[in-house]
Amino acid sequence: MKESIFDKKWFAIVVFIIAITALWYAAALWMNGNQLVKTYERKNQEWTYSTIIAEAYQVKRPMLPPPHQVFAQWYKTVFDTKVTSKRSLVYHTMVTLQSTMLGFVLGTVLGVAIAIGIVHNRTMEMSFMPWVIASQTIPILAIAPIIVVVLGAINLTGVVPKAIISMYLSFFPVTIGMVKGLRSSDRMHLELMQTYNASNSQTFWMLRWYSAQPFLFASLKVAIAAALVGAIVAELPTGAQGGLGSRLLSGSYYGQTVQIWAALFMAALLGLSLVTVVSLFEKILLRRRGVSV
Amino acid sequence: MYAVENSTVAEESVSPQSPSSNKRVMIDVKDLSLVFQTNDGPVNALSDINLKIGEGDFVSFIGPSGCGKTTLLRVIADLEKQTAGSISVNGTTPEDARLNRLYGYVFQAAALLPWRTIKKNCAVPLEISGHSQAHQNKQIDKYLRMVGLQDFHEKYPWQLSGGMQQRASIARALCIEPDLLLMDEPFGALDEITRDHMNVELLKIWDETKKTVVFVTHSISEAVMLSTHIVVMSPRPGRITKVIESPLPRMKDLALRDTEAFHALAAEIRAALAEEHAID
Numbered sequence: 001m002k003e004s005i006f007d008k009k010w011f012a013i014v015v016f017i018i019a020i021t022a023l024w025y026a027a028a029l030w031m032n033g034n035q036l037v038k039t040y041e042r043k044n045q046e047w048t049y050s051t052i053i054a055e056a057y058q059v060k061r062p063m064l065p066p067p068h069q070v071f072a073q074w075y076k077t078v079f080d081t082k083v084t085s086k087r088s089l090v091y092h093t094m095v096t097l098q099s100t101m102l103g104f105v106l107g108t109v110l111g112v113a114i115a116i117g118i119v120h121n122r123t124m125e126m127s128f129m130p131w132v133i134a135s136q137t138i139p140i141l142a143i144a145p146i147i148v149v150v151l152g153a154i155n156l157t158g159v160v161p162k163a164i165i166s167m168y169l170s171f172f173p174v175t176i177g178m179v180k181g182l183r184s185s186d187r188m189h190l191e192l193m194q195t196y197n198a199s200n201s202q203t204f205w206m207l208r209w210y211s212a213q214p215f216l217f218a219s220l221k222v223a224i225a226a227a228l229v230g231a232i233v234a235e236l237p238t239g240a241q242g243g244l245g246s247r248l249l250s251g252s253y254y255g256q257t258v259q260i261w262a263a264l265f266m267a268a269l270l271g272l273s274l275v276t277v278v279s280l281f282e283k284i285l286l287r288r289r290g291v292s293v
Numbered sequence: 294m295y296a297v298e299n300s301t302v303a304e305e306s307v308s309p310q311s312p313s314s315n316k317r318v319m320i321d322v323k324d325l326s327l328v329f330q331t332n333d334g335p336v337n338a339l340s341d342i343n344l345k346i347g348e349g350d351f352v353s354f355i356g357p358s359g360c361g362k363t364t365l366l367r368v369i370a371d372l373e374k375q376t377a378g379s380i381s382v383n384g385t386t387p388e389d390a391r392l393n394r395l396y397g398y399v400f401q402a403a404a405l406l407p408w409r410t411i412k413k414n415c416a417v418p419l420e421i422s423g424h425s426q427a428h429q430n431k432q433i434d435k436y437l438r439m440v441g442l443q444d445f446h447e448k449y450p451w452q453l454s455g456g457m458q459q460r461a462s463i464a465r466a467l468c469i470e471p472d473l474l475l476m477d478e479p480f481g482a483l484d485e486i487t488r489d490h491m492n493v494e495l496l497k498i499w500d501e502t503k504k505t506v507v508f509v510t511h512s513i514s515e516a517v518m519l520s521t522h523i524v525v526m527s528p529r530p531g532r533i534t535k536v537i538e539s540p541l542p543r544m545k546d547l548a549l550r551d552t553e554a555f556h557a558l559a560a561e562i563r564a565a566l567a568e569e570h571a572i573d
Contacts, residue, residue, distance in 0.1 A: 188400050189406065191372055191398075191400075192398065192404055193421075194371075194372065194391075195370055195371075195372070195396050195398040195475075196394060196396075196417070196421045196422070197421070199421075202420075206406070206417060206420070206421075207406065210406070
């Protein structure tokens with residue numbers, strides 16, 4: 001049978017992108033157009049549909065900026081602005097990336113440590129697990145300013161408070177995944193270790209740690225995305241001078257919707273890249289242990 | 294060879310295989326019972342087991358599923374605890390024997406760690422007992438050669454066939470030179486041709502290493518082919534119905550399977566199994 005164009009993978013991707021873009025343009029016309037009509041009517045000026053359509057896509061502070069405006073702003077602040085400048089989106093991205101990575105590493109270490117404790121100690125499971133779950137039911141937006149203020153009182157400012165908030169969000173998926181993963185060892189393998197009289201730590205390093213890895217990587221993908229959200233949220237209420245969060249905040253102060261959308265686009269791109277990097281690590285590691293991927 | 298009326302006789306029938314009574318008793322099971330508490334009520338997995346296994350013997354447990362043959366092996370290996378009676382292994386409790394690293398256990402599946410190469414898999418028990426790297430290499434070399442896997446050191450388990458994986462798991466069990474080799478239907482998942490081959494290999498290894506082997510199987514010809522003693526078991530409750538001492542030589546080859554003596558022994562086992570089924 002001849003392969004049709006509809007079977008191609010790229011075809012689906014292209015169609016999807018076109019559909020999203022078309023929908024976006026339609027929504028931009030509707031939202032910005034309504035605003036323009038209201039303005040004309042308030043000023044008692046004449047308007048035609050053709051002028052509205054033309055203007056809706058180049059409003060300076062649109063309700064919903066169309067894709068080309070967002071992309072132009074993104075391109076300008078990424079490629080046509082010096083990286084050291086405060087107007088550079090690359091600069092802000094690096095600021096956010098810094099606390100994201102620090103928070104992610106701290107969160108992973110904390111998450112794994114709690115999981116190990118829970119798996120090896122029944123008391124710890126009963127006493128600790130409710131707190132772990134409760135910690136995630138508190139809205140991060142509510143607790144983020146408190147963390148910043150408390151840490152500021154002991155002279156911890158800058159990247160640390162933001163990283164702590166990232167950690168707060170990212171340890172949870174790691175703990176949940178690792179508890180499951182560390183318990184996922186094959187029963188036969190566990191009995192094998194038992195017949196050889198392996199100690200807990202030997203069983204951990206020879207068996208449990210490895211059987212947990214697929215779970216760990218699944219968790220890490222969630223955790224790194226959560227760490228990014230944490231970093232951005234941490235930049236919102238703290239009046240931070242840099243970071244994608246501060247770009248969002250200043251954009252909303254001054255009604256710079258295009259700036260907000262460009263920062264959002266950048267955040268999405270960053271999140272996507274971070275998850276891809278984790279997946280790449282996963283693949284390399286699995287290949288090294290000889291499992292065909 | 295004689296039929297056994299009760300388990301006390303069964304106990305005696307195993308050990309006097311060799312004319313000299315100075316052979317050490319490796320495993321001594323006395324009035325052992327094991328009851329599992331399940332949601333559907335208690336299950337008598339093992340009932341009044343009496344058995345002596347001498348050092349260097351190759352003893353097979355045979356019986357239909359549910360007869361407790363695997364459970365009995367697991368009690369010996371300290372993977373299950375009896376609820377009544379006693380068992381001693383090498384003069385101590387199974388737990389102490391396990392703590393002294395007396396056991397090599399081969400499971401129904403190869404149970405190799407997929408993230409380790411064949412060589413590193415064999416190293417697991419050696420690493421656990423803290424042997425030096427040089428000693429590890431020496432042992433692994435020796436036993437991988439013995440099971441014919443000397444050219445597969447660096448392969449991962451998934452790169453090997455099922456039979457090769459099982460051989461690797463036997464090499465792993467042998468590497469620490471355990472006094473006791475416990476095997477739970479190790480060749481059950483293999484095709485008959487591979488199984489025949491593995492039986493011959495196992496006999497050679499057993500003859501070379503002089504280990505005591507306890508072997509669980511549901512294949513009559515396998516039991517005849519390998520064992521010095523065959524323990525026939527029956528279910529509900531799991532119990533020993535007959536212990537047969539093999540009149541065949543210790544070392545057997547595949548040609549022996551066409552002899553009269555081989556068939557006679559197989560027929561005796563089959564009769565013992567059928568007898569119990571009639572009672573069931």
